Amino acid sequence: MSAATTVRLTHAQKGSYIVILISFDIDGTLEVGDPPGVLTMAMVKRVQKQGCWIGSCSDRPISAQRAIWAQHNISIDFAVGKLMLPDVKAKFVADMYYHIGDREDLDRKYALDAGFEFLWPHEAIVHPWFL
Amino acid sequence: MTPQNPPASFYRTTEGLGLWEHRGKVAAVGVGHSPTARRWDGTPETCVGAWSILALRRAIADAGVSPNQIDGLVLDPVTTTGAYWPEGVPVPMDVVNAFHPTSDPLDGIAKLSAEWILQNMPELTNIQFVMYGPRCMSHAIVVAAQAVGEGLTHTCLVLKSWHNFEGRYYQGGANAQDTIDGTSAISRLWGTPASYGTALQFAEYCRKYGKTHDMMAPFISNSRRNGLLFPEGYWAQHRPEPLTTEDYLAARWIAKPANLFDNDIPIMVSAAYLFTTPERAKDMQQKPVYILNHTSSRATPRSLTPTLEEVEAETAKTGRKLYEGAGITAADLSFENMYDGFTLFHQFHLEGLGYRGIKCGEALDFYQTDISIEGPNPVSPSGGNIGSGRSRFWMHTDCIQQLQGRAGARQVTGVTPEIAVSGGPMPLGGNFTVWSATPD
Numbered sequence: 001m002s003a004a005t006t007v008r009l010t011h012a013q014k015g016s017y018i019v020i021l022i023s024f025d026i027d028g029t030l031e032v033g034d035p036p037g038v039l040t041m042a043m044v045k046r047v048q049k050q051g052c053w054i055g056s057c058s059d060r061p062i063s064a065q066r067a068i069w070a071q072h073n074i075s076i077d078f079a080v081g082k083l084m085l086p087d088v089k090a091k092f093v094a095d096m097y098y099h100i101g102d103r104e105d106l107d108r109k110y111a112l113d114a115g116f117e118f119l120w121p122h123e124a125i126v127h128p129w130f131l
Numbered sequence: 132m133t134p135q136n137p138p139a140s141f142y143r144t145t146e147g148l149g150l151w152e153h154r155g156k157v158a159a160v161g162v163g164h165s166p167t168a169r170r171w172d173g174t175p176e177t178c179v180g181a182w183s184i185l186a187l188r189r190a191i192a193d194a195g196v197s198p199n200q201i202d203g204l205v206l207d208p209v210t211t212t213g214a215y216w217p218e219g220v221p222v223p224m225d226v227v228n229a230f231h232p233t234s235d236p237l238d239g240i241a242k243l244s245a246e247w248i249l250q251n252m253p254e255l256t257n258i259q260f261v262m263y264g265p266r267c268m269s270h271a272i273v274v275a276a277q278a279v280g281e282g283l284t285h286t287c288l289v290l291k292s293w294h295n296f297e298g299r300y301y302q303g304g305a306n307a308q309d310t311i312d313g314t315s316a317i318s319r320l321w322g323t324p325a326s327y328g329t330a331l332q333f334a335e336y337c338r339k340y341g342k343t344h345d346m347m348a349p350f351i352s353n354s355r356r357n358g359l360l361f362p363e364g365y366w367a368q369h370r371p372e373p374l375t376t377e378d379y380l381a382a383r384w385i386a387k388p389a390n391l392f393d394n395d396i397p398i399m400v401s402a403a404y405l406f407t408t409p410e411r412a413k414d415m416q417q418k419p420v421y422i423l424n425h426t427s428s429r430a431t432p433r434s435l436t437p438t439l440e441e442v443e444a445e446t447a448k449t450g451r452k453l454y455e456g457a458g459i460t461a462a463d464l465s466f467e468n469m470y471d472g473f474t475l476f477h478q479f480h481l482e483g484l485g486y487r488g489i490k491c492g493e494a495l496d497f498y499q500t501d502i503s504i505e506g507p508n509p510v511s512p513s514g515g516n517i518g519s520g521r522s523r524f525w526m527h528t529d530c531i532q533q534l535q536g537r538a539g540a541r542q543v544t545g546v547t548p549e550i551a552v553s554g555g556p557m558p559l560g561g562n563f564t565v566w567s568a569t570p571d
Contacts, residue, residue: 034169034370059391061378064370081381081391 021077021094022047022129023085023111025101026058029121032068037102038121041072043130050129053077053092057085057099059106082106085114100124134208134245134261141277142427142562143456146448151424151456153280155570158412158419159531161194161405163187167365167520168399170214170295171240175229179210179294180239182401184252187288190403195416196286198254201405203284204261205275207268207291208244212397212521213325214296215303216241243292260284267291268402268524269470269554269562273425275406276564285408291524292401300397301325318435323386326473328436330389333475335439337388340492344388348376350498351392351474354511357504358518360541363528365398365520374517388475395472395516402524404531409570420534423550423565424456430559442476442558443491446483449563453484453552457565461485465546466509466533468526469563470555472516479558481510506545512538513553526553530566 024030024044029037048054055078056065065079078088083106089097097116101107111118124130143151165182175181183206191198216222222236230239231250238247245261260283264271268291275289305311311319337343355374359367366372374392382391405415412419430445432438437445454460461484469480478494487508489497502510513529516522530551532538542548554563 059383061372061374061392062381063375063378064372067372081383083383084381 019094021053023099028102157279161190163189164363165401183292186401186403194405203287213301273562326389327386329473330386346495354517358514393474395521398520421570426452450484468553
């Protein structure tokens, strides 16, 4: 997570909108992953345009995560290693937190433990945010 | 031809043996690598057998010899990275039948017999010697070096290949069974990650010497940097991602204090070398790199996993054996390429060698100095498994290429590459080689 570029926001700063934070796993989830997932970078951009905070939570090196987003001209709010979703939640005050990933053990389990809602990629892709 | 298993007399396992009787009389000349992949894609062209053939043919071409000049083959028949053919899944017969199969349909897909190689490389018409060097290239090198030294073969291919399938690492094979037997019934009953033993040793190392896991970061970053300069490697070919200190320190624990990047990534890859005698090497295409000595560790721990004290004693013994047989001292080493998969035991090898005079408990401080390929004290210029994926052979390829002066962007520049050492895998249980640019 880039402490230099992220700011802890308060409910007052958010205004009356519902703030949604979405964390993306990369491998097996995004199209740029290894293996590729079903979520395209264009979909991620659509989500971001709707005002969601977005970022990645992956086993990829954090510097590599940032490089992937930069290559696709997507400005992210956070990039963290696996198991660091509690840090994300501590840093961002949102109304809803989601993590999208493809692993029961490393994605779903730790997302739920961190108080995030969890979506498998095939569930996420039909969610209104992505359409 | 039925492969032989190496006799015990092939191995130099004890101190006091004096100079290796074949010191400088065996040379590595040719090097060949297959491409790399994270996992097999299911096609005949990329199965472990096909890539083995590719690596072998590249080594032959690199050395500039005719296939009919080759009279020996040493290989490891086990190719698993921890991935096994899934029970109940049909073997793809289109792949099997794309080659000349043996009686085992998984030969060339999930294992590799000498018979399969010889049936599928008809150009190798003069093979008189075939031997297995199980477990890793370090072992195969020792077997091939001794065989050439003893005159059992004069032009010998040395091969190590790895397959990797879909699915999770170490979730198949014996780990997928309902029961477990032998020592594993105690040591692996609870499904510990493979790195847990090394992690325990490293934790004790930090406690004893007042060091921290964070101090590993420069070694990790340096190794990945070197790996990204290794065009044959996985990370250079597929995901040219550096590993920064922040990346390393943020990684999750696998077996604390071993984190994700202290463990290597399983890949598919093959490598082959061509060994010969100095006399024959004169007529070959590449500069020969001479083997001054080889040694093997066969120590067994007193309990389930080696203690720090056992590790330190054995790596020191390995260092003494290497130097004794090669007729050199630690001061003669231009660089070191000891094994790193797991990263947390590399410092045990380094301290055992007394590389650059470092003693027990000093390696992590040494990592804070200039250990780059441009500096006076290169550490793991190959980048090892951290730098290029799990093969256990980047260190050997790098020694050969560095001493031949053809390591490319990875070439060491802070020292003159004259003598190097490589080997592994484990501090207790491994095979090690001293390489030299000259035979004496």
